[in-house]
Amino acid sequence: MENFVIQISCPDQRGIVAAVTGIMADNGINILDLTQHTASDVDVFMLKSVFEVPDNFNRRNFEEAFEPTALKFRMNWKIFSTERKERIAVLVSQTNHCLWELLLKHQDGELNCDIPVVISNHLINEPVARQFGIPFYQADYSQGKDEAEARIRKILQEYKIDLVVMARFMQILSPDFTDAWHNRIINIHHGFLPAFQGAKPYHQAWYKGVKIIGATAHFATSELDRGPIIAQEVINVSDRSSIKQLMRMGKDVERRTLVHALALYLDHSIFVHENRTFILR
């Protein structure tokens, strides 16, 4: 059954929830789930609601009816149909535990999206994509970064991609790229940000002797490893672990965190305000 999700954020004011849900009731909408939070430290109102609609529901009419209220409260708002699947492109290099995780979870029906294409700077993961019947393309960085990025962007366009997921893609995207895909590229960093930015986070962690390691899924921006954090997970590590063991243990955390972040995106649970996210479930 087609349901809808509405996401609203705006400066905090009196009467927003009543105004919103009043219009919804006037249009025969039944709210299934609603979360509203005002981040008073930065004075931002946020609302997410899942709702079902009557048989004669006309989305365009509803959006027109909603528009004056949205203007009045200066809302950023958007309505999503649960039937409209986001189209995801996966970027991957050689390490493929995150790629496998995405494709298996998708196959299991746990990710409400389409994955029409996999792109890599290497050829090694072509068989993995093929086995799930997904077209695979190489963007060969050895021929130059600009060319490789141009190729990737062309493929994204051809496949009408909505969101890019970097599943351990070991190339740094240019600012042009990340700006064009603002808040539409999810990256998995194999460290607990904001600590351990940059290369070899497990080596950094081991030499610091930290007792907990983690992974961070975030939107990629032009500043490496500094985009808004979407999800983080951690595990306790014993000091009897070698660097190699940290890397191995970390892989489980990475794939779990990446899929979790993607699921939050697909649920429309992510709000972004001034380089941080608010997750409302």
Added chain:
Amino acid sequence: MENFVIQISCPDQRGIVAAVTGIMADNGINILDLTQHTASDVDVFMLKSVFEVPDNFNRRNFEEAFEPTALKFRMNWKIFSTERKERIAVLVSQTNHCLWELLLKHQDGELNCDIPVVISNHLINEPVARQFGIPFYQADYSQGKDEAEARIRKILQEYKIDLVVMARFMQILSPDFTDAWHNRIINIHHGFLPAFQGAKPYHQAWYKGVKIIGATAHFATSELDRGPIIAQEVINVSDRSSIKQLMRMGKDVERRTLVHALALYLDHSIFVHENRTFILR
């Protein structure tokens, strides 16, 4: 500043949120935080909202205006003022880590309640209560359980108690008592319910070789250790731990879980439906 909290539960129907928030808007109310969830497995609608009111707000008028809507949707509902402090009585036996935790957290301003009395079947914790300036009474079970319970219930009445917290109180309350205080007695069980009901849960856990131990805060009912679960927390334990070490480690989990459950109660986040709770934050 005085804010209010409304708690609503009822069978699921269309238009409840709009009806509720419409009346709120009509009365000049500003919603600060709202969580709505429908447990579709049992068809129960639940809503919790924190709101602020205009200067001329009259609570009684609002409640009267709300009543027809409540009747229409067959709501269980209640409004709480953040200025009205619940009055808590603490029952304790000899082990006092939970008592200390409650009194220190309360002193630190982290528990929005009054603790006007501490009651025990022993005298040993009288100095602890006294040091916080709280009257202490003994209910001497060696003189008979009926007399002891009668004394406790009399004290609860005298001190106009709203909620009883059993902070490692090692006597089993009679069904008469638990029925009279239905969903108003929070107990801490030092095991991960529903496993390890009854006595010596850490011994049970050790001999089973479980790898994780926990504590459970629940409403006390006439069925021992089977009332609705409010909060649970766990820790991983090494198999190199002795029973004694489990007991020691468990104490931290117990006090944390009990205080957490009490905070949920004081936030009006607990909904009870057919012997289970739903926590809505």
Added chain:
Amino acid sequence: MENFVIQISCPDQRGIVAAVTGIMADNGINILDLTQHTASDVDVFMLKSVFEVPDNFNRRNFEEAFEPTALKFRMNWKIFSTERKERIAVLVSQTNHCLWELLLKHQDGELNCDIPVVISNHLINEPVARQFGIPFYQADYSQGKDEAEARIRKILQEYKIDLVVMARFMQILSPDFTDAWHNRIINIHHGFLPAFQGAKPYHQAWYKGVKIIGATAHFATSELDRGPIIAQEVINVSDRSSIKQLMRMGKDVERRTLVHALALYLDHSIFVHENRTFILR
């Protein structure tokens, strides 16, 4: 490089470690890692050590030299070569997230074993096994349980299997079977044992309103869901989760816990004493 692991358990006495490591030193052995623990609640001494050996090391001679000491202290003991890979058979029904996890982790080099065969009561997972080049057999329970088990046991024998892993195998093995494979069958139970034994543990958990769900890997015995627990993992769940969502979230915990238990087995970290394990790492 071939290293060795020694596992010893016996009643606690003075001088065991010195006796053991003395013989090791006499044979030119270099200890890489050693953990010794005495469970004083049941008076059991346990020792696990990983060691490297000189070029001229003769395992048989060493074992002969060790035997008198073992007899003196009434030891259960065994030496394992890190080069000798345990041979694992996977039993699976229709749900295959645990099967995928095992095969991918194995392919990634994270499980030091061979997986020469997959057996199922259904045909649906044949393609999964085949894709990893692993022979697949059906044991058709619709033809009778005795016949199906006989077929399984014959296959285990043919493939010289050391350990059986039940990766969500939804048939109950007979006592004959579990006795014959005592402490050599690892099962994953999709609930937090000892609570939630038997069928539909996520339904049980939801209706109890528990705040944490978990999975348990244990040795299968003739008593359903009561064998020694090897590993347990948990996740916090929101009360806004449906039963279906619990089941989905639980799948991640299940596969993680099962692989973790298998890795402990392959590391020779599991000691069993009177229906509980001690994990020594």
Added chain:
Amino acid sequence: MENFVIQISCPDQRGIVAAVTGIMADNGINILDLTQHTASDVDVFMLKSVFEVPDNFNRRNFEEAFEPTALKFRMNWKIFSTERKERIAVLVSQTNHCLWELLLKHQDGELNCDIPVVISNHLINEPVARQFGIPFYQADYSQGKDEAEARIRKILQEYKIDLVVMARFMQILSPDFTDAWHNRIINIHHGFLPAFQGAKPYHQAWYKGVKIIGATAHFATSELDRGPIIAQEVINVSDRSSIKQLMRMGKDVERRTLVHALALYLDHSIFVHENRTFILR
């Protein structure tokens, strides 16, 4: 009963465990618990063992017998009696949840040490110390930092202090001080190091939108918040939490982490190598 603990670290070589445990056996020692680990990434051998001794045991003789072996393997080593209580001074400013935690845990017999003195830059916590019968001194920083530190160091000397615990002491100790007390000052930092060094870590965390907050206990060195990490703990935080709520939730993590680190110190489980610790339990 008096037991002993031995801590050994040295470059990795063959035969160390055998040599050590051989001497122990020759002296009638019974090993209760032994953990040995070689950190092969930095080639360091570490061993911790708890042992009981015969009635006629002479510690000095044993140490003399051990010395040649220690020299041969270039060991850092030390023997501790479980009867010799470390003498701890607590430094605290105004926030006192860590102070309370230390004193209550100590009173409960969970910390095997003496706490003969509490020192603060303020007077506000004098009643807390007094209630446990512990002398309290003020080191008034408003009179100058040098004078205040001189006073503290004098008190530490008078009370024959072994270890300083900074329980939310909000002054930065001078390099002279930290050098003089190298690896003998435990500080609690209210953030997850190495992220969030410096002031206001919860504000930093909130504005970064991290999903997990933590606390870090570490040895204080002349480089602020960069000394060897002893213990870390974390909690997941909801994005519906305000900065104030993060601070409140963080307090529980802080006190738990600090006491945990102190317990590790008192158990002689901490090894330090090149600015990181290895915890061997």
